[in-house]
Amino acid sequence: MIQYSLHCSKGHQYDAWFKNAAAFDEQQARGIVTCAVCGDAGIEKALMAPAVARTDNERVSLSSAQPDAVQLRALLRAYRQKVISEADYVGDKFAEEARKIHFEEVEARGIYGEATRDDVIALAEDGVDFMPLPDLPEEHN
Numbered sequence: 662m663i664q665y666s667l668h669c670s671k672g673h674q675y676d677a678w679f680k681n682a683a684a685f686d687e688q689q690a691r692g693i694v695t696c697a698v699c700g701d702a703g704i705e706k707a708l709m710a711p712a713v714a715r716t717d718n719e720r721v722s723l724s725s726a727q728p729d730a731v732q733l734r735a736l737l738r739a740y741r742q743k744v745i746s747e748a749d750y751v752g753d754k755f756a757e758e759a760r761k762i763h764f765e766e767v768e769a770r771g772i773y774g775e776a777t778r779d780d781v782i783a784l785a786e787d788g789v790d791f792m793p794l795p796d797l798p799e800e801h802n
């Protein structure tokens with residue numbers, strides 16, 4: 662038996678036992694390994710459980726939980742709130758409007774909205790000042 666830490670595409674994490682590594686690969690390939698929480702079939706191995714990690718040289722990137730992370734998320738959330746409450750929502754016209762403001766064709770004002778990846782590249786090339794609007798999951802209290 663081998664224990665794997667699994668996570669689904671929605672970020673749920675749980676442990677599950679399989680007969681061996683091949684059994685997991687085979688069941689995953691058939692799409693019958695599903696999330697214990699939400700039933701999602703987009704399952705991936707997280708890291709090897711300590712009991713079997715000794716025999717595996719696979720390295721994973723880890724970081725201890727940063728005490729600042731909570732504070733930083735709160736700041737980003739406050740920033741997002743501020744933008745949404747004070748700026749004009751322009752929908753998918755963000756690139757167009759940002760460019761007008763940049764070239765002073767219209768009065769300067771705060772805006773937010775959506776743009777395609779190509780728009781973002783073009784805006785950066787034009788020297789338009791903008792930044793990503795942080796998209797954060799709601800706080801789990």
Ligand SMILES: [Zn+2]
Nearest residue numbers: 669673696699
């Ligand atoms: Zn899930």
